Amino acid sequence: MSTDQPTTDVTDESQLVCIDCDVHPYHVADEIVEYLPDQYQDQMGFMIPHGNWTNPHDGWRGDATPEDGGIPGSDPELLYEHVISDAGTDYPILNAAGLLLNAATPKADYAHALAQAYNDWLVDKWLDYDDRFIGALAVAPQRPEEAAEEIHRLGDHPQVRQAIIGSATEFPLGREFYWPIYEAAVEHDLPVAVHPGSSGNGICPPRSGAGYDSTFFQKHTAAASHYISQLVSLVGNGVFEEFPDLDFVFLEGGFAWAADIMWRMDHYWEHLQPEVPYLERPPSEYVRENCYFGSQPIPEPDDWEHLLQFFEMMHAEETLLYCSDYPHWDTDDLEHGLPPMDEPLRSRILYKNAQELYDLPDDPAEIG
Amino acid sequence: MSTDQPTTDVTDESQLVCIDCDVHPYHVADEIVEYLPDQYQDQMGFMIPHGNWTNPHDGWRGDATPEDGGIPGSDPELLYEHVISDAGTDYPILNAAGLLLNAATPKADYAHALAQAYNDWLVDKWLDYDDRFIGALAVAPQRPEEAAEEIHRLGDHPQVRQAIIGSATEFPLGREFYWPIYEAAVEHDLPVAVHPGSSGNGICPPRSGAGYDSTFFQKHTAAASHYISQLVSLVGNGVFEEFPDLDFVFLEGGFAWAADIMWRMDHYWEHLQPEVPYLERPPSEYVRENCYFGSQPIPEPDDWEHLLQFFEMMHAEETLLYCSDYPHWDTDDLEHGLPPMDEPLRSRILYKNAQELYDLPDDPAEIG
Numbered sequence: 001m002s003t004d005q006p007t008t009d010v011t012d013e014s015q016l017v018c019i020d021c022d023v024h025p026y027h028v029a030d031e032i033v034e035y036l037p038d039q040y041q042d043q044m045g046f047m048i049p050h051g052n053w054t055n056p057h058d059g060w061r062g063d064a065t066p067e068d069g070g071i072p073g074s075d076p077e078l079l080y081e082h083v084i085s086d087a088g089t090d091y092p093i094l095n096a097a098g099l100l101l102n103a104a105t106p107k108a109d110y111a112h113a114l115a116q117a118y119n120d121w122l123v124d125k126w127l128d129y130d131d132r133f134i135g136a137l138a139v140a141p142q143r144p145e146e147a148a149e150e151i152h153r154l155g156d157h158p159q160v161r162q163a164i165i166g167s168a169t170e171f172p173l174g175r176e177f178y179w180p181i182y183e184a185a186v187e188h189d190l191p192v193a194v195h196p197g198s199s200g201n202g203i204c205p206p207r208s209g210a211g212y213d214s215t216f217f218q219k220h221t222a223a224a225s226h227y228i229s230q231l232v233s234l235v236g237n238g239v240f241e242e243f244p245d246l247d248f249v250f251l252e253g254g255f256a257w258a259a260d261i262m263w264r265m266d267h268y269w270e271h272l273q274p275e276v277p278y279l280e281r282p283p284s285e286y287v288r289e290n291c292y293f294g295s296q297p298i299p300e301p302d303d304w305e306h307l308l309q310f311f312e313m314m315h316a317e318e319t320l321l322y323c324s325d326y327p328h329w330d331t332d333d334l335e336h337g338l339p340p341m342d343e344p345l346r347s348r349i350l351y352k353n354a355q356e357l358y359d360l361p362d363d364p365a366e367i368g
Numbered sequence: 369m370s371t372d373q374p375t376t377d378v379t380d381e382s383q384l385v386c387i388d389c390d391v392h393p394y395h396v397a398d399e400i401v402e403y404l405p406d407q408y409q410d411q412m413g414f415m416i417p418h419g420n421w422t423n424p425h426d427g428w429r430g431d432a433t434p435e436d437g438g439i440p441g442s443d444p445e446l447l448y449e450h451v452i453s454d455a456g457t458d459y460p461i462l463n464a465a466g467l468l469l470n471a472a473t474p475k476a477d478y479a480h481a482l483a484q485a486y487n488d489w490l491v492d493k494w495l496d497y498d499d500r501f502i503g504a505l506a507v508a509p510q511r512p513e514e515a516a517e518e519i520h521r522l523g524d525h526p527q528v529r530q531a532i533i534g535s536a537t538e539f540p541l542g543r544e545f546y547w548p549i550y551e552a553a554v555e556h557d558l559p560v561a562v563h564p565g566s567s568g569n570g571i572c573p574p575r576s577g578a579g580y581d582s583t584f585f586q587k588h589t590a591a592a593s594h595y596i597s598q599l600v601s602l603v604g605n606g607v608f609e610e611f612p613d614l615d616f617v618f619l620e621g622g623f624a625w626a627a628d629i630m631w632r633m634d635h636y637w638e639h640l641q642p643e644v645p646y647l648e649r650p651p652s653e654y655v656r657e658n659c660y661f662g663s664q665p666i667p668e669p670d671d672w673e674h675l676l677q678f679f680e681m682m683h684a685e686e687t688l689l690y691c692s693d694y695p696h697w698d699t700d701d702l703e704h705g706l707p708p709m710d711e712p713l714r715s716r717i718l719y720k721n722a723q724e725l726y727d728l729p730d731d732p733a734e735i736g
Contacts, residue, residue, distance in 0.1 A: 056642040172578040172586075205574040209567045209594025210540040210601055217640045218540075221632045222600040224625065225593050226577025232590040237582055256628035257592065259674070263667045264589045264622075271698070272585045274424040299631045301681070306627070309677045313669070330639070 008359045010352045015362040018334065019354035020089040022195070022251050022294050022323030024097035025126050026073035027118075035117035040110055048101045048114070053200070053219040057329055064327030072327035073097060076129040083326050084132060087333060090351060091360055092326070094126055095251065096138040096164050100197025103166030104204045108142035115140045115147070119154055127159040131364045136162035136193060141169045141178055142203075148184035155188030158367050161358040163190050166198030167223075167253060168207065173230050174237030182243045191292070191357055193249035199226055227253030228261055231291065235265060238278045240286040247357055248291050252325060255293035259313035262287050288315055292357060294323040295349065296332040304339035311341070317348040321357070376727045378720045383730040386702065387722035388457040390563070390619050390662050390691030392465035393494050394441040395486075403485035412478050416469040421568070421587040425697055432695030440695035441465060444497040451694050452500060455701060458719060459728055460694070462494055463619065464506040464532050468565025471534030472572045476510035483508045483515070487522055495527040499732045504530035504561060509537045509546055510571075516552035523556030526735050529726040531558050534566030535591075535621060536575065541598050542605030554613045559660070559725055561617035567594055595621030596629055599659065603633060606646045608654040615725055616659050620693060623661035627681035630655050656683050660725060662691040663717065664700040672707035679709070685716040689725070 033045050064072030064082065073079060083092045096102075099118045105111040115138040127135050137160055139147035147163075154160055163185050171177055173194070185192050200207035200219070207213055208225040227250055234240070234248060265283035269276060293314070301307055311320065322338065324331050332338075338349065354360070361367060401413050432440030432450065441447060451460045464470075467486045473479040483506040495503050505522055507515035515531075522528055531553050539545055541562070553560050568575035568587070575581055576593040595618055602608065602616060633651035637644060661682070669675055679688065690706065692699050700706075706717065722728070729735060 056640055168577050170579070172576075172581070174582070199577045205577055205579050207577040208540075208597030209536050209573055209575040209577075210597035211538070211573050213540070213597070214542070214601070214605055215640075215643050217633075217636050217644050218597070218600045218604040220640075221604070221629065221636055222597045224628070225596045228593045228596075229576030229578035229581070229586070229590045232586045233578055233582070236586040236589070254628060254632075257625050259669070260592070260622060260624035260667050260678075261589065263669050264665075265585075267665075267668050268585050268589055272424055272583075272588075275583050276585050297632075297635075299628050300635050301627070301631050306677070306681050309674070309681075310628075313674050313677075 008355055008361060010355045014352070014355065016090045016351045016355060018089045018322065019351040019360065020083060020087070020092045020324050021321040021354050022296060023079070023083055023092035023094055023326045024073050024328070025079065025094045025122070026071050026097050027121060028070040028074045032117050032121050035120045037113055040113050046114070048105045053213055053216045055216050055329060059329050061327045061329060061331045076126060079326070080130060083324065087324065091132050091134050091364070093134050093136060093162060093358065094122065095136045095193060095195055099138045100166040100195050101201060102138065103141050103169050103198035104202030105142070106203045108140065111140035112143045112146045116150060119150065123154065123157060127157065131159065131368045133159060134161050134358060134360070135159050136164040139163050139165060139181060141165050141181065144178050144180040148180040151181070151184035151188055151190065155184065155190055161190060161360070162193050162249070164193045164195060167194040167196050167230065168199035168204040168226055170203045172233035174233030174235070174239050179239070179242065182239060182246050186243050186245045189359065191247035191249050193251055194230060195251040196223055196253065223252065224254040224257050228257055231261060231287070232265065235283045235286050236276060240290045241278055241280060246290060249294070249321065250291065251294035251323060252296060254299070255314055255320060256299055256310050258287065258293060258319070259310065288318055292319055292321050292353065294321050296323040296325045296337060297330050298332050298337050307339045308341060311345065317345055318353065320349045321354050322350045376723055376729060378723045382720070382723070384458045384719045384723060386457045386690065387459045387461070387719040387728065388451060388455070388692050389461045389689040389722050390463055390664060391447070391451055391460035391694045392441050392696070393447065393462045393490070394439050394465050395489060396438040396442045400485050400489045403488045405481055408478055408481050414482070416473045421581055421584045423584050423697060427697050429695045429697060429699045444494055447694070448498060451692065455692065459500050459502050459732070461502050461504060461530060461726065462490065463504045463561060463563055467506045468534040468563050469569060470506065471509050471537050471566040472570030473510070474571045476508065479508035480511045480514045484518060487518065491522065491525060495525065499527065499735045501527060502529050502726060502728070503527050504532040507531050507533060507549060509533050509549065512546050512548040516548040519549070519552035519556055519558065523552065523558055529558060529728070530561050530617070532561045532563060535562040535564050535598065536567035536572040536594055538571045540601035542601030542603070542607050547607070547610065550607060550611045550614050554611050557727065559615035559617050561619055562598060563619040564591055564621065591620065592622040592625050596625055599629060599655070600633065603651045603654050604644060608658045609646055609648060614658060617662070617689065618659065619662035619691060620664060622667070623682060623688060624667055624678050626655065626661060626687070627678065656686055660687055660689050660721065662689050664691040664693045664705060665698050666700050666705050675707045676709060679713065685713055686721065688717045689722050690718045
């Protein structure tokens with residue numbers, strides 16, 4: 001969708017109000033395990049490595065726990081009520097929650113099987129529930145060829161509009177190792193998203209070049225750290241030259257760093273040509289055309305004007321996507337999750353960027 | 369120097385013009401090896417691990433090579449001519465160059481011996497050459513107690529005004545493991561600086577949570593990545609509560625990310641108190657009082673106004689230090705290394721922040 005005109009023509013007369021680009025559907029008990037092949041149902045169950053940089057609170061939005069006591073985000077009806085009915089979101093993009101850590105699991109075949117099980121469950125429990133539920137396919141980056149097959153298997157489901165990977169992987173995401181995933185995603189017009197969950201766990205490197213964090217406070221504050229390197233890897237290894245139609249979505253990793261990195265990449269691109277001869281354009285152009293950033297958790301300066309300055313520097317009218325991160329503790333909402341701003345920019349961030357990116361119709365009935 | 373009044377009273381009548389807070393003196397051939405204990409002269413020589421994320425050019429400022437063919441930055445006379453006579457710098461802060469990688473060496477005793485040898489050489493060759501040459505002691509973070517002893521050994525030399533460590537270390541710099549270094553530095557009123565050189569090498573973690581970079585372009589662009597985590601570790605592990613007088617200097621790791629991280633730390637500090645009960649103040653206060661950022665390599669947006677917005681957000685009048693990075697290829701200078709700005713702010717960045725931080729007199733004759 002980067003170089004061609006978007007199929008969906010987003011006009012000022014659009015009937016949409018908001019597309020929420022980061023909502024998490026959770027599973028309860030063994031309901032994903034049931035989708036696993038027999039060998040793994042007994043042997044592994046749902047088991048992925050986990051560091052214990054846990055939130056000192058419980059990590060959930062207070063009212064998101066279903067009445068039957070399941071975990072927040074596990075009941076389609078309650079999620080629909082909170083995100084669509086109450087918050088006024090047109091389409092929540094359902095991004096893997098408990099599955100993001102899967103990118104850190106050392107057993108690659110199991111990781112792939114678990115991603116497949118997750119996707120079957122996603123279709124059955126969530127996408128079948130309502131046309132407004134838009135799903136992201138989980139793929140295991142440890143097995144790029146099989147991940148591509150998984151995208152071919154379900155990528156044309158009308159409500160599947162994204163593939164998603166934990167934001168930390170064994171190698172930087174620009175490496176050719178991962179390119180089969182991108183090739184398949186482009187074939188099905190699916191953006192690839194990354195979201196925190198795997199960093200510092202299992203086969204992934206420590207969460208930063210400084211090493212392992214000591215607290216959730218550190219982990220949560222410095223998420224930008226590995227996002228910067230993933231973006232620079234994707235651009236710097238030539239992914240967007242090889243796949244000019246690939247769109248990449250950086251969720252929950254901040255965005256205030258993006259302008260600085262665009263300027264630096266352009267400057268060094270100019271001066272380090274011998275090293276990156278395959279980059280034919282100033283790197284910031286790939287970022288503006290191929291990359292998107294989630295809004296949540298929104299930075300909260302004393303002066304909202306500073307945030308609007310960031311929006312201008314990063315060309316937020318092209319690059320920023322509204323996200324709530326429902327049902328997590330630091331959920332942003334329409335009232336508090338964005339600074340006051342002019343309508344054209346606000347609607348770009350709230351739904352127009354996402355409507356074009358995910359090719360979503362004004363009327364959800366046209367999806368199915 | 370953080371909580372007490374600075375000894376040096378910097379007034380608008382100061383006679384200074386510029387303090388360049390990042391200049392690198394290089395050694396040639398075996399001139400540091402000669403300072404090593406015998407056992408290491410034969411066994412190791414000058415040997416520290418090195419990845420090969422080398423600059424595709426030669427990495428030097430074109431005119432910095434001495435006439436006798438030594439490497440740039442290795443001739444005190446030529447460095448004096450370029451940095452003091454030509455560029456108009458009052459005091460260059462001489463930060464270890466070839467020694468920064470030392471933080472990545474697995475042999476801790478050797479690393480400490482090499483730091484000692486470096487410091488002896490620094491005093492003999494550089495500090496003795498001219499009173500304006502201000503030196504940073506290299507310390508081996510692998511041996512914090514011995515590093516503290518080294519600070520006690522030379523920390524009161526009148527031209528020694530800083531201790532320096534490679535910006536990547538085996539563990540995040542906030543960990544108590546490193547606190548003996550900070551305790552000694554405070555005792556001698558020395559700021560502790562970090563500078564790129566070790567990241568991704570030897571015993572240090574991969575340079576980011578994304579993994580190992582593929583090119584110098586990636587490494588150089590995304591330096592901010594591990595700096596963010598080091599700052600968050602230092603603040604988040606309570607270093608500035610334990611050592612309220614410790615000043616920390618982040619060289620060559622960018623600064624455009626600092627405001628965003630201050631806001632995020634303040635926000636999460638408020639909401640994650642149970643995890644960081646020892647942090648008694650909003651974290652941004654520690655950053656503004658205890659932390660400094662080097663200006664080079666300056667971001668180069670099309671619109672200088674964006675840079676001034678960053679300066680305002682990060683309180684550059686308290687936190688930013690002018691640096692050239694002489695004799696490296698991307699040296700900034702007074703003409704191109706800073707955006708046009710009002711005089712009060714310009715003089716804070718050019719020398720007043722540094723004059724207070726390093727307690728430097730107007731007249732270099734008063735130093736010795």
